Amino acid sequence: MGKIVLYLAVSVDGYIADEQGGVDWLGGDGSQPDASGSYPDFYKTVDAIVMGWSTYHRIVTQLSPGSWPYEGRPCYVVTHRQQANQEGICFWNGELTALMDKLKAEYTGNIWICGGALVAGQLLKEACIDRMWLSVIPVVLGKGIRLFPDELPQALPLKLVDTQQSNGIVDLIYEKR
Structure with a gap:
């Protein structure tokens, strides 16, 4: 059975994007410019990817137009839009928890929640x-798109299972208790 893993970069003050959804601020402090960080090793553990429409749209229009960066991994885009599936990309407009149950049963590796504050927030609420893997980027944005929703129905106790550091970026890896 697969694990649902939220793996995201976040500013020190808890934002995953600036006010326009931009991520130009992602990067370390320059102390280890050749360091690859945790992403390459994490990505090797990923069997499937889940993201929201805004994340998908930013990838295909700005971050990687013309070249899908997750080739070879099934990707599920959570959206209310009626969109035709593409090779390797399924547009999901059903219940998010039903999708998670389906993917956990289908895959043995990690199911990566790649982006979207709305998707992450809904999964946190449920x-x-x-596992929550947060790469804390050494920047304070002051405003933008928050990772966590304003309200959760209850506290979500976590257990710190690992930390990593590279180029000024600190990875905090938690599992739910």
Whole structure:
């Protein structure tokens, strides 16, 4: 059975994007410019990817137009839009928890929640996230798109299972208790 893993970069003050959804601020402090960080090793553990429409749209129009960066991994885009599936990309407009149940049963590796504050927030509210891997970027944005929703129905106790550091970026890896 797969694990649902929220793996995201976040500013020191808890934002995953600036006010326009931009991520130009992602990067370390320059102390280890050749360091690859945790992403390459994490990505090797990923069996499937889940993201919201805004994340998908930013990838295909700005971050990687013309070249899908997750080739070879099935990707599920959570959206209310009626969109035709593409090779390797399924547009999901059903219940998010039903998708998580389906993917956990289908895959043995990690199911990566790649982006979207709305997707992450809904999964947090439903206590569906098994592991939270936050790469804290050394920047304070002051405003933008927050990772966590304003309200959760209850506290979500976590257990710190690992930390990593590279180029000024600190990875905090938690599992739900």
